[in-house]
Amino acid sequence: MQADTSEPTENPIRRQLRLLYHGHDAYAVRFQIGVVAIDFLILAFFIATPLLRETPAFIWLDYSVAVLLALDMAGRLFGSTDIPRHFLQLTFWLDLFILLTLLFPEELGNLGFLRIMRLWSLSKSGFFWRLMGEYGRGAWRETGHSVVNLITFLFVATGFIYTFFFRNGAGFAGYVDALYFTVATVTTTGFGDITLEGTGGKLVSIVTMFVGITLFVRLAQALFRPHKVFFQCPRCALQRHDPDAVHCKACGHVLKIPDEGG
Known part of the structure; x- marks a missing residue:
């Protein structure tokens, strides 16, 4: 009796998810x-969380x-071509942590400022930049990564400082401060009209300056x-080549780089 050597049929749901996401x-x-539009709405909610926390509709x-x-995490997971490798990615565990802060807003409320790391997670997944490539905007990928890193740090630092130093001035005024x-x-402007008290505040200020300067240099x-x-x-x-490259500068292989503007 001849053994069945045919490959198992792929789950139709996984195949459909892969087609949708990739x-x-x-x-x-x-x-x-x-x-992507839903992701940006979620990010807007994360940024506005300190202002919405005291409202009746916040928990909903x-x-x-x-x-x-x-749903998005499940779709990306089951649409992945290599699920075990997907589990090993830092972006997956970061999204899982963000999900936990959403499911337990009271217990993990002080860590809510880390939710904005979702922006960094999206930029590293390649999903957004692949979509931009469809519209000939792939040339901005490196600059975009630098902008995303800077914006992510600004709002993470703002959320941290608001949570641990300006919580008494709750609401819009405290967040703006x-x-x-x-x-x-x-920006190392240092007006001095608003400062963080104590040794901890000075250490936070030093770290913020060093990281901020580094990110500005990377952007430049x-x-x-x-x-x-x-x-x-x-x-x-x-992976990185001159726009008009015909041969790879590392190995000399003939390249067929698509026209991003086409």
């Missing part, structure tokens, strides 16, 4: 645009965002460095 046809692109908004995030102090410190490098396109060489896997 496909290039018009339907998949519309779905991906919708996912919090749990609604938790459902959306859980925290944001104002963060921007003044990161991305803006003024000669433009490179992202295209993986089939032979040596080098």
Whole structure:
């Protein structure tokens, strides 16, 4: 009796999710645009959380965002071509932590400022930049990463400073004070009208200045460095090349780089 050597049939739900999250046809692109739009709405909620926390509708908004995030995480997980590898990615565990802060807003409320790390997670997943590549905007990828890193740090630092130093001035005024102090410190302007008290406050200010200056330098490098396109060489896997490159500068392999403007 001959053994059955045929490959097992792929789960249709997984196949459909993979097509939606990684496909290039018009339907998949519309779905991906919708996912990105929802992601930005979730990020807006995260940024506004300190202002909304005391409102009656906050808990319902919090749990609604938790459902959306859980669905998106499940879709990305089961649509992945390598689920075990997906579990090992830092972005997955970061999203899982953010989901826990949404499910337990009272117990993990003081860590809510870390939710804005979702923006960094999205920028590292490649999902957004792949979608931008569909519209010929891949050239901005490196600059975009630098901008995302800076914005993420600004709001994480603002959330941390608001939670641990400005909570007594709860609401919009306290959050604005925290944001104002963060921007003044990161830019090394240092007006001095708002300061953090105690040794802990001085240490937070020092760390904020050092990290902020580093991120500004990275952004300047991305803006003024000669433009490179992202295209993986089939032979040596080098990813950054000159826009008009015909051969890979590392191994000499002939490249066929798509026209991003086409």
